[in-house]
Amino acid sequence: xxxxxxxAGTVLPGPPIDIASLAEKFDLPSVWGQWVESFIDNPYRHYxxxxxxxxxxxxxxxxxxxxxxxxxxxxxxxPADVDLLVMGTSSPDMLMPATVNVVADRLGIDDVATYQLQxxxxxxxxxxxxxxxxxxxxxxxxxxxxxxxxCAKHLDLSVDVRxxxxxxxxxxxxxxDGAGAAVLGVERGAHGVELLRTRVRCVGRGREPGQTLNxxxxxxxxxxxxxxxxxxxxxxxxxxxxxxxxxxxxxxxLNWDRGEVDYVLPPQLSGRMTDEIHAxxxxxxxxxxxxxxETGNTGNALPFFQLERLLPRMIAGDRAVGVAIESSKxxxxxxxxxxxxx
Amino acid sequence: MTTIDDFLVLVRHEIGLPVGPEHADxxxxxxxxxxxxxxxxxxxxxxxQTGRSISLPDVLEAESLHEIHELAVQS
Numbered sequence: 001x002x003x004x005x006x007x008a009g010t011v012l013p014g015p016p017i018d019i020a021s022l023a024e025k026f027d028l029p030s031v032w033g034q035w036v037e038s039f040i041d042n043p044y045r046h047y048x049x050x051x052x053x054x055x056x057x058x059x060x061x062x063x064x065x066x067x068x069x070x071x072x073x074x075x076x077x078x079p080a081d082v083d084l085l086v087m088g089t090s091s092p093d094m095l096m097p098a099t100v101n102v103v104a105d106r107l108g109i110d111d112v113a114t115y116q117l118q119x120x121x122x123x124x125x126x127x128x129x130x131x132x133x134x135x136x137x138x139x140x141x142x143x144x145x146x147x148x149x150x151c152a153k154h155l156d157l158s159v160d161v162r163x164x165x166x167x168x169x170x171x172x173x174x175x176x177d178g179a180g181a182a183v184l185g186v187e188r189g190a191h192g193v194e195l196l197r198t199r200v201r202c203v204g205r206g207r208e209p210g211q212t213l214n215x216x217x218x219x220x221x222x223x224x225x226x227x228x229x230x231x232x233x234x235x236x237x238x239x240x241x242x243x244x245x246x247x248x249x250x251x252x253x254l255n256w257d258r259g260e261v262d263y264v265l266p267p268q269l270s271g272r273m274t275d276e277i278h279a280x281x282x283x284x285x286x287x288x289x290x291x292x293x294e295t296g297n298t299g300n301a302l303p304f305f306q307l308e309r310l311l312p313r314m315i316a317g318d319r320a321v322g323v324a325i326e327s328s329k330x331x332x333x334x335x336x337x338x339x340x341x342x
Numbered sequence: 343m344t345t346i347d348d349f350l351v352l353v354r355h356e357i358g359l360p361v362g363p364e365h366a367d368x369x370x371x372x373x374x375x376x377x378x379x380x381x382x383x384x385x386x387x388x389x390x391q392t393g394r395s396i397s398l399p400d401v402l403e404a405e406s407l408h409e410i411h412e413l414a415v416q417s
Contacts, residue, residue, distance in 0.1 A: 029389040034398035035382045162386060166357075166379045232379060 003135045005337060006077070006189040008308040009070025010180040012295060013058045016044035017051065022173060025051055026161040036173050041271030045176025045296025048152045056152055060093045063179035064148040065106040067304070071181035072107075075189070077142060079108040082183075084143040086115045086131045088123025088300040090213060091149045103146065113140070120211065121267065122200060122326040123147050123300035124180070125333035129198035131184050141186050147300035148179035154228055167232050174270055176296030180304020188340075191311055197254060197336045202329060203242070210234040210327030235269070235327045242332045243267055243277045246323045250334040256319065261286040263313070265306040265322030268292035281323070287313075289320070303335075314339040349411040356387040366408045373407060388414045 023033045037043070048058040064087060072079065087100035100116040113134070117126050124147035131143040154172075161169055184195060212229045243266065251258065264286040266278045271293045278288050291305040298305065303322055310320055320337045346366055353361050357380045365373050381401070389396055396414060404410045 029386055029395070031385045031389050031396050031398055032382070035378075035385060038398060038402070039378050039382070162390065166383045169382070170379065233377070 001136050001138055001186055003132045003184055003186060003195045004189045004191070005193045005195050005307065005311070006183040006185050006191065007071050007074035008180065008182045008304050008311060009067050009072070009074050010178065010301065010305050010308050011063055011066040011070065012046040012176070012178045012298075013048045013063060014046050014050065016046060017176075018044055019173070021051070025157075028161060036170075039272060040170060040173055041293065042174060042296050043271070043293055045173070046178060047155060048150045048177045049155050049157070051157065054157050058150075058177075060089060060091060060148050060150045060179070061099050061102040061106060063150065063177065064089075064099060064103045064146050064181070067148065067179035067181040067301070068103060068107050068144055068146055071144065071183050075183035077183055081142045082107075082109050082144045083112045084131060084134055084140040085109060085112055085146070086117070086127045086143060087146040087148065088117040088119040088127040089148050090118070090120045090123065090299055091151070091153065092116070092118075095215070099148075100146070107144075109144070119300060120326040120328045120331075121269075121299055121302070122324045122331040122333035124303040125198060125322070125324050125335050126200050126331075128182070128184070128195065128303075128335055129200050129333070132195050132198050135184060135186055143184045144181060145184060146179065146181040147302070147304055149175075149299035149301055150177040151175050152177065167230055168228075170232065171228060171230050174297045176298055178295055178298035178301040178305070180298075180301040180308070182304055182307060191314070191339070192316070193311065193314060193337050193339050195335065196338055197250065198334070199246070199250060199253065200331065200333045202331045204329035204331070207330050208234070209329050210238065212328065236273070238330065239267060239269065239273070239325045239327060240277050240280050242325045242330070243323050244280055244282075246325070246332040246334045247281050247283070247321060250321050250323075250336055254336055258283050259285055260319060261321050262318040263287050263289050263310055263320035265289045265303065265310065265320065267323055267325045268302045268306070269297060289313075310337075316340070344415060346408060346411050349414065350407070352387060352391070353384060353407065357383045361407065366411075367406050369405055370407070384410070
């Protein structure tokens with residue numbers, strides 16, 4: 001059974017925060033901002049926390065609910081139409097209840113199958129994969145798929161950033177908060193864009209994680225373990241070739257040549273890394289659909305920002321391939337779309 | 343920090359790279375463990391220590407630790 005992408009909707013909390021504002025907030029030297037612009041090139045990010053007051057303005061459920069509402073409105077669908085809800089996040093508000101179920105309640109969705117994936121940068125594709133397969137089974141007709149992340153638990157406004165190791169400083173400027181959602185269905189819908197294929201592969205056997213996020217409970221909350229660690233060299237070295245492999249595997253499975261791809265949606269780590277990966281994907285005739293320079297790295301939400309930009313641009317016959325790579329335990333993921341009807 | 347030896351001490355202490363005088367004039371990609379993240383740590387430490395701004399475009403033209411040192415003491 002064919003599955004179609006009906007809409008995408010997104011939300012970014014608060015105003016865009018630029019590098020100069022971060023440097024001023026954390027009393028960092030001017031050369032710090034110049035380095036970040038040169039080597040990271042994520043000019044903006046948005047935070048759920050108000051940087052001046054330190055107050056949390058939006059929970060993850062708030063962001064995910066807004067993104068879900070926007071995707072439903074864009075699809076012309078009502079909450080009652082949704083019979084499957086899938087969400088990916090690395091940063092749930094709580095371990096229980098799962099945020100997806102809080103979002104279902106907020107949206108007025110009830111008595112449906114819900115799934116939350118504990119996931120990183122491939123979470124959106126994993127969620128699309130689960131939804132596509134369940135819709136394809138014929139048991140469901142309309143799915144709301146959500147990806148959302150928040151740095152709020154990690155954004156310590158009292159920290160002396162200059163005393164942090166550079167890799168932790170860089171982690172702080174890479175990521176921002178945001179949520180995205182898509183409505184999928186078995187009907188063709190207004191766009192006529194078919195989600196032809198989704199592919200997810202964990203390739204972490206025997207490999208150390210490139211990114212680690214800890215969680216703490218009552219017994220170990222004071223444990224001397226860092227909340228977040230990134231092996232930036234491993235990420236820098238491994239992500240581009242994994243992205244190329246993923247694109248090759250997708251094209252092989254679809255029997256498409258590189259020249260037949262009209263749009264490519266590359267992984268969105270940072271402006272600079274995305275440029276490098278896009279060049280290595282070697283699809284010069286395809287238009288790139290990227291967002292990270294405007295949104296910051298919003299983790300599980302990123303592909304929805306790309307899809308939101310892609311959908312109005314596609315015309316009948318257009319083909320698009322997206323790639324996402326997760327550097328925690330190394331997951332490669334891809335998805336392919338084709339506009340089959342005007 | 344005025345001499346190249348002082349500068350190499352700063353590199354050892356601030357970014358933890360085991361550099362000695364023999365690494366002062368070799369190309370940066372031959373300095374053991376050197377990468378752009380170390381440049382960030384070094385530049386912020388230099389600016390903090392000297393109280394003067396350092397131009398990143400100039401530093402990116404530098405080919406050795408010695409040349410970075412010269413920029414730091416000139417600026």
